[in-house]
Amino acid sequence: MGRVRGIWWLAALTISTGNPGALAAADGIYSRQAVVSQESHASEAGVEALRHGGNAVDAAIATAFALAVTLPEAGNLGGGGFIVAFLADRHEVVTVDFREKAPLSSSPTMYLDASGNLLPQHRLGARAAGVPGTVRGLALAHAKWAKLPWAELVRPAARLAREGFSISAELAGALNSQLAPRKAESGPGRGAYGRLADIPSSVAVFSRPDGRPWQEGDRLIQPDLGATLERIAEHGPDDFYRGKTAELIVAYMEANRGEIRAQDLAAYEAKIRPPVHTTFRGRDVYGMGPPSSGGIVLCQMLNILERFDLKADGRDSVRTVHRVTEAQRRAFFARATRLADPDFVDVPAAELTSKPTAEALARTIGDRATPSASLAPFPILPAEPEHTTHLSTIDAAGNAVALTYTLEDSYGAKAVVAGAGFLLNNEMGDFNLIPDRTDASGRIGTEPNRIAPGRRMLSSMTPTLVLDGGKVRAVTGSPGGRTIPNTTLWVVLNLLEFGMSPRAAVDAGRTHHQWFPDVVLFERDKWPRATLDGLATLGHARLGIRAIGTANTIVVGEKSAIHGVPDLRRTTSAARGD
Template identity: 65%
Template sequence: MIMPQRFALVLRVFRFDPGAGDCTARSDPRVLRAASSRRGLIVSLGLVLTTLVASSPLKAEEFRSHVVVSQEANASDVGRDVLRNGGNAIDAAIATAFALAVTHPAAGNIGGGGFIVAYLAERDEVVTVDFRERAPFASTERMYLDDRDRPVRGYRAGPKAAGVPGTVRGLALAHERFGSRPWAELVRPAVALAEEGFPVTETLARSLNAQLFVDDGAADLLDGSGRVDRLADFSASVAAFRKADGTPWQEGDLLRQPDLAATLSRIAEQGPDEFYGGKTADLIVAAMQEGGGVMTREDLESYRAVVRPPVRGRFRGFEVYGMGPPSSGGIVVVLMLQILERFDLAADGPDAPETLHRITEAMRRAFFVRATRIADPDFVEVPVEELTSRAFADELAESIGPEATPSQDLADFPIAGLAEGSNTTHLSVVDRQGNAVALTYTLELGYGSKAVVPGAGFLLNNEMGDFNLVPGVTSTSGLIGTPANRIAPGKRMLSSMSPTLVLKDGKPRLVTGSPGGRTIPNTVLWVVLNVLEFGRSPREAIDAPRTHHAWFPDVITLEGRSWPAETLDELRRRGHRVRSTTLQGDAHSIVIDPETGLLHGANDRRRQTSKASGD
């Protein structure tokens, strides 16, 4: 097999030491205890990342048969056990996703939605499943605005913030079309985790305490009015997540969720229709009526997941597959890679100002395309073939000069002088038959709408905030008001989720994806470039710092503080605005060695509870 020299070198020199054990990240409890406020949390996480990258071996775990990589160890083990028992990669992804709905409440879900990109070895085909949430039929374009066209206070919390959930339908459709094990068998491990409980990690304890006990200054997210929304605002959420004795969570405490266990048990025994037309649907509708939401039984019963054609492009002789609209991720990642292919980035190196300039300009142009031309294809005509064509990429690449392009120069409409949440979660699976799955799903912001469905035990999403809420207003701060993604009844909101597969000679070589809102495509871009362009090992590819530019705000965000000072000075000289951030994304990935067949499971150690689990 002929491979690009850089990629072949990585796979030859990277080998795992079996004596090193798993690479689930842990951190100094003193650092974690210092995170008693929102600012303290950000600082301490930055210190944790720096410590991990500096002190941990630069190796991913190596597996010979199959592997699941996800954000939470119990969930990864559930998926691994499905593979051990003869299930395929789709089965394992479904079981892992249900388990994450129990063990990772900030983003794992049955009350949200997402996407699957999968390679099916027997059919030699890449397939995608769209189970993105949908606007209720009673939705209106200005439903979250006051009489001055400003988002109303608390618009991202409570039942009214939720789109119609798609997760259960999406996992069921994937199972029906591509699964091999009985449905109930895949859901029951999640039932057991919810019913019997599991020990909370220090990370989860801190997260729950911030939502239930800590004052507003230490909570994690603010809505557009400056108000902090928390689980503590909703009695059913408090009942679901506060300890029986009312004391703060400590590492090792057992979290039991009996209402969620009952809901999952009904889904296991009665199938997905129970969620959309049975007792669970009754509980959702009751929550809407009590909490001012607009979702109805008709919304639930009419929801369908969709198998859509994948987005496809090429980079350095590899085939890159992603999710098509209503996700923008596939188009944006493919477009950026095909813009950048005409440049020899490796010759300059990943830290060079010329490299970062070119990557930033590719991001800027791709995100402008995202804002103006991509939306739900059932409502807006999206020219996928054009946007992923070589000719279009070449046209955009030719417009990149030596200086920064002001973002407002790309638009032919006024730019005035609310971004997506980072609490999505991603998992990657490869099985012994060579099937591969990239699954990304979300509640949107951390803990979604913060509202648990009373009696059902799960959180509702707040995905309605992913629509362009203020029609006609696009601002330098990042507010997007372009027409394609405005609210409409039954419409799926635009997403940045980017589950991605890279194939060579028709076989999977890289499975990746990430949470992070609008940063997701750029995180995935860096993972792909690190492996295919810069020749980094799987562990180095995930640990390496990342950058982000989203058209607006017109700023390069650089992860960490290790970038060369001369690089930052040169970027500023070229007209770029530069700022730093602590963490970007969470790219749990698998790299497959084509020569040995070994599976390199690289969990992203930015998330301390993550794990690669397999054999």
């Protein structure tokens, strides 16, 4: 591979933390190095690491730690995620898995009552949390590929927490919504899996000191989080997993019926895993392998669609959208039945991403919608939110990092570890929680992704690199739960199949199908009426929604110009660079 002049981006699912005026400024062109994240203070921390002699890995680590302070609904110390990186000097793509794990006391039915119904503890409070992986994952990447001292990358975040930062109107609104008093008829845990208001330690951290609603421009100071970050800066990741911070986590768990114990934290490890790879129209596409499903799902869809001349039919044609939907349906069936933590399940990644497998699947796509239930060799029963963020960095030497991490729902389990200042994830809800119950609503009960002690839950995160002739052409991805691979698919198709400009590729309408529920989601006001009517004629159930994903993307254009393209579906991203 040749030298890369690269690209990178970041996105988030629900609440924005930028401001509308930042969008135009974020849409920049850089020649040397850049950081793009969902929050400006975090992007500044990353680009400062580059200006002090760090590389793209240093910048990603500094940005991720800063996001744990300035983007509390998704940036995190108490969650987990994945890194996909290109190492220019080695011409190699590497990946890091720091997905959360189930505690050692876990069991497949731990969130079910005596009647087999789900309990709210799978989403709200200490018991919803898997063993966090973020700090170990960033530390592993630092040990392998970074240049600057660890403390130099963590302390900017500690300072932001200790001294505070001016919050945006969007963050003020999000915190007010999470903390507002409940109406008498609604109880804790009701609605969207509870709120910060349900957890006293979270109220203490995120309430405005005078008890009044937050306003744009107010300063959010988080002294406990600042102290935690300072300990991590001074003592390294072991503080989080074996030191004072670990003690605070365990004490909180014991006081609040959580499952994580000292042995869970001490045993946690991040892993370097092989990337997933395929080709599409002569370009190389790299992604994250299991326990993320995103890379395999994306590669399988691209392999299937490569068998059709989508460009000849046209992007908005009924036949193109029908074939994309059928590819999505088949890839998500494989996700539900074949993918899980590779340390526990034999995942046939090579088979699922092979061209012959795609050829066989493509031959099963006819001229009408395939009923999703017909793909399953088991009965489908009648039917009874995620919050993620992604950052991207590129340095002058051509090293690049795509890092996606999450707390799962917005503000995770809504539970701040008392005395430590950070929110816990609620990733245990990403397991298949009701064994053997797969239903038409999208609930999956297949065996590979059931809860087991020490197992990592399946993810949909899809940090993606596209290389052309050994040089990075695009990096993209999105938040949005199971919609993430399909958001990424549309961006890649728009660039590589339909030859759209970077801005048009991101702005164009998206669709989503995930096997079950058996319905095509489409973005309202972004598709011709004739296309939607044609899909109905072919037997596709349809549902219009406001937006699918937030694919803040960077594309490397002519003369190695780095085009940062914020997704205007959210007023979030902030690019910084030189």
